[in-house]
Amino acid sequence: MERTALPLALPALTLLPGLHGALFIVCLGSSLTLLAARRGRFLEGLRAAVHLLGFSEVNREEPLPEELLPWAGNV
Numbered sequence: 001m002e003r004t005a006l007p008l009a010l011p012a013l014t015l016l017p018g019l020h021g022a023l024f025i026v027c028l029g030s031s032l033t034l035l036a037a038r039r040g041r042f043l044e045g046l047r048a049a050v051h052l053l054g055f056s057e058v059n060r061e062e063p064l065p066e067e068l069l070p071w072a073g074n075v
Contacts, residue, residue, distance in 0.1 A: 011053050023051035 012027040022042055024035040026049050033052055037045025 013049055013053060019033045028055060
């Protein structure tokens, strides 16, 4: 019997719980990051993994003030 992996929508976060902690696997395109968190630090590990997922979005420079406040030039 042939096993095929299910395709993951990227970015993806996979959680592997364990007895003494958890592993967070963050997939961003062709990159893979592994975070380990002890049992008492689970929420910190989860927050860090979610922050890593934020890097999958297109980053650009800070918006110009005119983009934020179109009327700013008239003040």
